[in-house]
Each structure stands twice: as C-alpha cells, then as structure tokens.
Amino acid sequence: EGEKGLDISKLRAQTGIVTIDNGFVNTASCASAVTFLNGEEGVLKYRGYKIEELAEKSNFIEVAYLLVYGELPDRDQLTWFQEKINSFSETKAEVKNLMKQFPKDAHPMGVLSSVLSSMSAFYPEYLDQDLSKDKKDAIMAQLIAQVKNIAAYFYRVSQGQDLVDSKPNQFDYCSDFLNMMYGGGDYKPDPEVAKALNVLLILHADHEQNCSTSTVRLVGSSKANLYASIASGVSALWGPLHGGANQAVIEMLMQIQDDGGDYKKFLDKAKDKNDPFRLMGFGHRVYKNFDPRARIIKKACDTILEKLSIKDPLLDIAKGLEEEALKDSYFVERKLYPNVDFYSGIIYKALNIPTNMFTVMFALGRLPGWIAQWKEMIESSATKIGRPRQIFVGETDMAYKPIDQR
Numbered sequence: 001e002g003e004k005g006l007d008i009s010k011l012r013a014q015t016g017i018v019t020i021d022n023g024f025v026n027t028a029s030c031a032s033a034v035t036f037l038n039g040e041e042g043v044l045k046y047r048g049y050k051i052e053e054l055a056e057k058s059n060f061i062e063v064a065y066l067l068v069y070g071e072l073p074d075r076d077q078l079t080w081f082q083e084k085i086n087s088f089s090e091t092k093a094e095v096k097n098l099m100k101q102f103p104k105d106a107h108p109m110g111v112l113s114s115v116l117s118s119m120s121a122f123y124p125e126y127l128d129q130d131l132s133k134d135k136k137d138a139i140m141a142q143l144i145a146q147v148k149n150i151a152a153y154f155y156r157v158s159q160g161q162d163l164v165d166s167k168p169n170q171f172d173y174c175s176d177f178l179n180m181m182y183g184g185g186d187y188k189p190d191p192e193v194a195k196a197l198n199v200l201l202i203l204h205a206d207h208e209q210n211c212s213t214s215t216v217r218l219v220g221s222s223k224a225n226l227y228a229s230i231a232s233g234v235s236a237l238w239g240p241l242h243g244g245a246n247q248a249v250i251e252m253l254m255q256i257q258d259d260g261g262d263y264k265k266f267l268d269k270a271k272d273k274n275d276p277f278r279l280m281g282f283g284h285r286v287y288k289n290f291d292p293r294a295r296i297i298k299k300a301c302d303t304i305l306e307k308l309s310i311k312d313p314l315l316d317i318a319k320g321l322e323e324e325a326l327k328d329s330y331f332v333e334r335k336l337y338p339n340v341d342f343y344s345g346i347i348y349k350a351l352n353i354p355t356n357m358f359t360v361m362f363a364l365g366r367l368p369g370w371i372a373q374w375k376e377m378i379e380s381s382a383t384k385i386g387r388p389r390q391i392f393v394g395e396t397d398m399a400y401k402p403i404d405q406r
C-alpha cells in the first residue's frame with residue numbers, strides 16, 4: 001500500500017491480496033544454511049566460520065569446499081576435491097576456438113557469460129534435470145576449473161597472445177591463474193600476488209541472496225542446467241550496481257584524478273539528487289554499519305602495495321574520499337559506508353589485472369557461492385519454481401481496433 005497513486009480497493013478486487021516489495025528489500029526467497037550476514041553489526045560468516053578468520057588462515061579451494069559441501073575438508077577430502085578440479089583442467093579446443101572468435105575488445109563479462117552458456121552444447125551429459133551425485137560433483141568441479149581458464153584465456157586473446165594452458169600439478173589455483181594470464185618466457189607467479197588474490201577470492205566467495213545469486217537460484221528453480229544458471233548469474237553480476245561496481249570505482253577514481261583530485265567536488269555531485277552520479281563502491285542494501293569485507297580489503301590493499309613497492313595515488317584519493325564521506329551528514333544519515341568493491345580494484349590494478357577484467361575476478365570468486373546455493377536449492381524438498389506475483393496497473397478493458405482505425 002506504500003505505492004503511490006494506486007487504487008488499493010480496485011487492485012484488491014482484481015488481484016486478491018498480494019504483497020509488493022520493490023527490489024525485495026524485505027522478502028526472503030528461501031531458507032539457507034550457507035552464509036550468515038548481520039548487516040547491523042557487520043558480521044559475515046560462511047557455514048558459521050568468520051570471514052576474517054577464513055581470509056587469514058584458509059585458501060580459496062578449501063573455502064569452496066566449505067561452501068559447497070558444508071564443512072571444512074580434512075586432508076583426504078581436500079585432496080579428493082583438488083584432484084577432481086584438476087581432472088577438468090583441460091579446455092576443449094572448440095571452446096578455445098570459440099573464444100578466439102570474439103572481438104579482442106569485447107567486454108570479458110559478456111564473453112564469460114556466453115562461453116559458459118555454450119558449455120551446455122559441449123557437455124550434454126550434464127544437462128539432465130536430476131543429476132546423479134557423481135555428475136553433480138563433476139560439473140561443480142569442472143566449473144571451478146573452467147571459469148579460471150576462460151577468464152585467463154580471453155585475457156590472452158584480448159592481448160593477441162598465444163594461450164597458456166593450466167598446469168594444476170605445478171601450481172596452486174591462484175598461481176595457476178596468474179601463470180595462465182602472464183606466463184611464458186621466464187615468468188614465475190609471485191607468491192605474494194597469489195596470496196593477495198587468494199584473499200580477494202575468499203572475500204567474494206558468497207554473500208547470501210544478492211542479485212546474482214538470486215538469479216542463479218531463480219533460473220535453476222525452473223530446472224534449467226547449471227551452465228545456464230551460472231551464465232545468468234554472471235550477467236546479473238555485470239551491472240555497476242552489483243559486481244560491476246569494482247570497475248566503476250576505479251574509473252571514478254581515475255576521473256577524480258584527471259579532474260585534479262578534488263574529491264569533495266565528487267562528494268557534492270553524489271549528494272545532488274538532480275545528478276545521476278553516485279559514489280561507486282559506497283552503500284549496501286544490507287550492511288548499515290560497515291562491510292567487514294571492505295575492512296579486510298583496505299588492509300590487504302596497504303599490505304600488497306607496500307610489498308610490491310607500488311605507490312598508487314588512486315589509493316590516496318580513495319582514502320580521502322572515505323574519510324570525507326564518513327564525516328558528511330548525507331552519508332552518515334543514510335548509513336553509506338565503503339563496500340567490498342571500494343578498495344578491491346586498487347589491488348587488482350596493482351596485480352596488473354586490466355580494469356575491464358575486475359568484474360570477471362569477482363565472478364571467479366563468487367562461483368563457489370553460486371554453486372553452493374544452487375546445490376542447496378536443488379537438494380531441498382521445499383524448493384518450488386520461483387514465480388513472483390505482480391500488482392497489475394495497466395488497462396483491463398480495451399476494445400480491439402483494426403490497424404487502419406488506430
């Protein structure tokens with residue numbers, strides 16, 4: 001009834017009683033045991049484990065196992081999972097050739113989504129609506145291996161370089177990715193860079209029912225295959241209000257730098273309701289105190305830049321912006337704080353990852369979360385096809401006119 005200009009009694013007569021919740025601000029779409037988030041207190045836990053502890057002590061593959069299978073793996077379980085992923089480290093020649101057909105300057109998120117979708121054509125054995133346990137384990141591991149490959153291969157395509165294949169027996173997951181991106185000659189992945197990447201992927205690994213995860217669940221609820229569901233999640237993530245914010249943040253910081261570095265001017269722009277500009281990397285639907293991931297990333301950003309002896313003026317601009325915004329009543333009253341994307345781009349930039357690949361890095365991190373949520377959904381007896389209702393506000397009584405009388 002909060003909707004303006006609606007005739008409530010007419011709507012009741014037409015539709016019956018349904019609730020409207022624009023943007024699903026207060027509507028739970030499912031019950032889930034994967035990720036706990038307390039937005040008021042800035043708490044994030046995967047399967048009960050604090051994000052701070054996982055980021056410090058764990059690695060991405062272990063966290064992927066935790067999300068997907070519900071508990072931290074013991075040594076045997078981790079070996080089994082790692083070997084399963086490794087067994088899918090080769091990419092079919094047809095898929096590699098497909099990637100070479102895209103324009104070199106295509107946005108890698110569009111390529112990732114398209115190539116993932118196309119995998120349903122190359123792997124029909126995984127399209128059954130009810131996969132056996134073996135097949136389910138296999139397709140999940142295959143995606144964890146292949147999304148990394150697709151991301152790195154398309155980077156090489158975009159640079160006009162030969163592809164470097166995965167070497168899972170030589171490198172851990174993050175080092176393998178770096179080698180696929182920059183390998184050749186006497187390149188050796190830097191362990192500090194691999195460590196920073198590992199932390200970023202862990203921090204992005206799941207975030208309960210956000211836009212892309214809800215998309216994966218919604219598409220999957222129709223029993224569409226996992227390739228289609230994950231490809232849809234990638235498309236949802238691409239938008240600048242969601243995962244695309246990490247690219248938008250760095251572009252905004254560069255714009256501020258090119259403009260002379262006056263970040264207060266940009267804060268004013270963000271506050272001006274007649275200006276569509278928003279402070280990218282600020283604000284969150286659920287976090288109303290702070291985003292725990294942003295705190296970890298800010299610290300990681302300082303550490304990695306120092307270790308790599310990089311001085312990036314964009315980091316100073318970002319810190320200045322944050323400091324000013326946190327003193328400004330507009331941001332304070334609306335509880336707008338830096339989110340996970342505010343500092344992540346500065347780290348990706350320091351790791352030499354091109355700006356248009358930032359959101360692909362987010363997708364690589366979020367993949368285990370999407371898979372875990374999909375698995376939870378298809379295994380739950382409570383699952384029904386996602387089918388929201390609407391409040392109809394159009395005409396209901398039109399007489400058809402032949403075309404020459406309209």
Ligand code: ACO
Nearest residue numbers: 240241242243245270278279280281282283284285334339
């Ligand atoms: N800059 C300026 N004003 C903002 C910002 C911002 N970044 N974010 C929110 N606001 C203002 C809105 O204009 C609104 O003001 P009003 O009450 O005067 O109308 C108020 O704060 C509430 O904002 P909503 O858009 O209603 O909040 P919502 O929960 O729908 O949106 C979102 C959350 C999309 C994250 C928003 O804060 C935003 O656009 N942020 C910038 C983009 C971004 O960083 N996205 C990444 C989010 S994290 C992630 O997906 C990984």
